[in-house]
Amino acid sequence: MEIKMKIEGLMVDPVTNMPIVILKDERNDRVLPIWVGIFEANAIALRIEEIETPRPMTHDLLCNVLDSLQASVKKIVVSELKDNTYFARIHLDVDGVAREIDARPSDAIALALRTEAPIFVDQEVLEKSRSLDEDGRPSDAERLRRWLEDLDPNDFSKYEM
Numbered sequence: 001m002e003i004k005m006k007i008e009g010l011m012v013d014p015v016t017n018m019p020i021v022i023l024k025d026e027r028n029d030r031v032l033p034i035w036v037g038i039f040e041a042n043a044i045a046l047r048i049e050e051i052e053t054p055r056p057m058t059h060d061l062l063c064n065v066l067d068s069l070q071a072s073v074k075k076i077v078v079s080e081l082k083d084n085t086y087f088a089r090i091h092l093d094v095d096g097v098a099r100e101i102d103a104r105p106s107d108a109i110a111l112a113l114r115t116e117a118p119i120f121v122d123q124e125v126l127e128k129s130r131s132l133d134e135d136g137r138p139s140d141a142e143r144l145r146r147w148l149e150d151l152d153p154n155d156f157s158k159y160e161m
Contacts, residue, residue, distance in 0.1 A: 002077055002120035005032065007109065010045055021109060023078070023121060030126055032078070034086055040106030047113040059110040066115075070095060073117040076108035081128045 008024040008031070019041030023032040036044070043059050045051075056064060066073065071094040080087040088108035090101040103111075112119050 001123045003030065003123055003126060005078075005119045005121050007044070007048065007113070007119070010041055010048065021106065023119065025121075032121055032126060032129055034078070034105050034109075036106035040104070040110060043110040044106065044113060047110065059107070059114055062111060063114045066092070071099075073111060073115040074098075075118045075120055076103070076112045078105050078108075078119075078121040078125055080122070081125045086125070 003025050005023040005025055008022040011020050011022060012018070013020050013035065016035075018035050019038060020033045020035050021041070021044060023034065024030065043057060046053065046057065047059075053060070071092050074091045074093050077089045077091065078086055079089045086105045088103045088105040090103050090108050090111060092099040092101060109119060111117070
């Protein structure tokens with residue numbers, strides 16, 4: 001089952017200084033932090049902040065290519081979590097034919113923002129992300145997820161990129 005999510009924000013992990021995209025379900029019950037690279041975080045931030053660049057960035061170029069091929073992004077799905085790595089699928093409609101493309105979640109999210117496509121996470125991914133480490137303690141992702149769920153939305157800006 002796929003759970004519809006929205007981008008709650010971007011922040012920097014206070015421990016690793018790596019950017020994190022925060023996805024939250026529509027009922028605000030579940031949070032999924034996904035660590036991303038700095039360039040991907042920048043591509044996401046540019047779109048969230050509605051900043052126009054003088055020349056097309058990579059994700060803008062991809063949108064232009066899709067438009068010229070008369071293809072549309074129907075949705076993106078964070079579809080798998082394997083060895084602490086998230087995987088995503090971009091669902092396209094190309095002349096009435098459904099296609100799926102493998103992608104990094106950060107690229108899929110950046111594309112979804114530009115095409116206004118919905119973002120989903122497979123329920124199994126959400127369940128796996130609530131994992132324990134090999135010693136039976138909550139994983140780093142689980143500790144961060146719990147911290148984010150308890151964070152007052154007014155405090156969120158303290159941790160933005």
